[in-house]
Amino acid sequence: MKRIIAIMLAVVLAATSAFVLTSCGESKDTKSSETKTELHMATNAFFEPYEYYEGKKIVGIDAEIAQAICDKLDAKLVIDDMEFDSIITAVSSGKADFGMAGMTVTDERKKAVDFTDSYTTATQVIIVPEKDSKVKNGDDLAKAAVGVQMGTTGDIYVSDIKGASVERFSKGADAVLALTKGKVDAVVIDNEPAKAFVKQNKGIKILDEPFEKEDYAICLKKGNDLTEKINKALKELKNDGTIKKIVDKYIGD
Numbered sequence: 099m100k101r102i103i104a105i106m107l108a109v110v111l112a113a114t115s116a117f118v119l120t121s122c123g124e125s126k127d128t129k130s131s132e133t134k135t136e137l138h139m140a141t142n143a144f145f146e147p148y149e150y151y152e153g154k155k156i157v158g159i160d161a162e163i164a165q166a167i168c169d170k171l172d173a174k175l176v177i178d179d180m181e182f183d184s185i186i187t188a189v190s191s192g193k194a195d196f197g198m199a200g201m202t203v204t205d206e207r208k209k210a211v212d213f214t215d216s217y218t219t220a221t222q223v224i225i226v227p228e229k230d231s232k233v234k235n236g237d238d239l240a241k242a243a244v245g246v247q248m249g250t251t252g253d254i255y256v257s258d259i260k261g262a263s264v265e266r267f268s269k270g271a272d273a274v275l276a277l278t279k280g281k282v283d284a285v286v287i288d289n290e291p292a293k294a295f296v297k298q299n300k301g302i303k304i305l306d307e308p309f310e311k312e313d314y315a316i317c318l319k320k321g322n323d324l325t326e327k328i329n330k331a332l333k334e335l336k337n338d339g340t341i342k343k344i345v346d347k348y349i350g351d
């Protein structure tokens with residue numbers, strides 16, 4: 099009998115300590131990842147320094163800001179890589195919770211999705227061959243074959259230029275490849291990815307041509323209450339210097 103009581107006591111003790119351990123373990127910060135809500139981020143991970151592969155992992159400014167936001171919301175970040183052109187549909191159909199892809203806020207896109215406050219800015223730039231370029235300034239695009247990434251603000255911009263022949267690629271890198279092979283005369287793309295492409299490829303350069311400033315923001319399904327939560331997190335991350343730290347880490351000017 100004594101033995102049975104001893105065993106029962108041991109069982110109760112073990113159960114209690116396990117309970118104490120798990121309840122400590124499930125405190126806010128260390129909640130195990132399985133119990134956390136997942137937030138799916140739609141992106142196109144070929145846009146260094148905002149999102150790109152380092153081995154199998156997607157890293158970059160957007161990936162890190164998204165992680166910091168999810169930490170604040172106590173959610174698990176899951177990144178879904180897709181064509182840039184599919185992000186808005188993924189978000190508006192509810193397949194992804196938010197889209198973050200160096201995405202510029204435009205009035206056209208605002209018809210389909212909601213945007214958070216902007217977390218950083220960018221501009222378009224023109225990449226051309228270093229030597230004997232047919233395109234020497236923005237006006238020259240009107241008589242040139244211009245590579246763009248499909249569905250981007252670069253695409254919208256070049257498509258509006260009378261006389262320009264627009265070559266659309268699913269990745270910015272493919273547009274740049276076409277440029278290095280002489281298949282297009284220029285590429286119009288966002289400034290930071292352009293810098294990364296020029297670094298990685300010999301014989302191309304960025305023209306010193308000013309373009310309008312664009313705001314990058316996160317897009318969400320219309321009427322989503324996650325937008326306000328992300329805005330609150332973004333504000334805190336701006337105020338405590340986290341956003342600047344992440345941007346500076348990748349853009350070391």
Ligand code: GLN
Nearest residue numbers: 145199200201202250251
């Ligand atoms: N900023 C551009 C846009 O929103 C390009 C984004 C991208 O190619 N990832 O259209």
